Amino acid sequence: MSVRPNLTREDWIHAAQQVLVKGGVDAVRVDTLAKELNITRGSFYYHFKSRNELLEGILGGWRTRATEDVILHLSDAQTTPQQQLQRLMELPLHGQTAKEAAAIELAIRAWARRDEHARQAIDEVDRYRLSYIKGLLLQAGVEAQDASDRAYLIYAYQISLSLLNNNEPAGERLSRNTRLAELLVPTAQRA
Known part of the structure; x- marks a missing residue:
């Protein structure tokens, strides 16, 4: 070698x-x-310096790519909160990239079930993502409690897509996603 x-x-x-x-x-x-x-x-x-530093690198890299970079990209797009929410809900449907991201996320979540440090990273990311989604809903005019509930549903939906069978035709997944977005994202000003 x-x-x-x-x-x-x-x-x-x-x-x-x-x-x-x-x-x-x-x-x-x-x-x-x-x-x-x-x-x-x-x-x-x-x-x-150590394996632990590598494990920290895995968590930090995941947090950056799967959360901070995504939010930055959506925020920089100069779109309405509704458009950002729609795009966010579509992310798990983006082919091989989404499958790879989901596999990493699921592996980290499995790791977090038995490791406190990984659990803390998951909890931090979950809070950050939920706060971002709730913030978009608030900007779209949703009342605070309703925004919290809808944010939780949108986030749970996104996470669940990585657990479900992806053999369903892409068109059907996209149609369902659109229908769910219509239920969860306010229609006023939606693009």
Whole structure:
């Protein structure tokens, strides 16, 4: 094995995420990753002090890509709150990218069932996402309690899509998503 000169910290985190999805957090081991990446363990220790730091990197990278970047992208789109909510509800239907994101999310949620640190990360992300959705609903004119309830339903719907069978035709999934958006997202000013 030789050290690949272009291997980055992100390469290690990406490889660790893939192992997490396939085998759970116990499978995320330095030796396993080095073998999978066909490099020496020394490369790992160049980027990380410990396995725990790698696990932190998995959680931090997930939080950034699956929450902060998504919210930033939706907010920067110069669209109404209703349009942002509609697009947010459509995210789980975006093909292979959505399937991969869902697999990582489910693996992290499984990890969080037995690890307090991962649980704290999940709780923080859930609060942040729910707050964002509720904020959009409030901007759209929904009363506070109703906004909280609708935010919870929208978020639960999104999470549940990753658990359900994806063999349903894309057109049917999109039609259902549109109907649910009509129920949950205020119609005033909707694009």
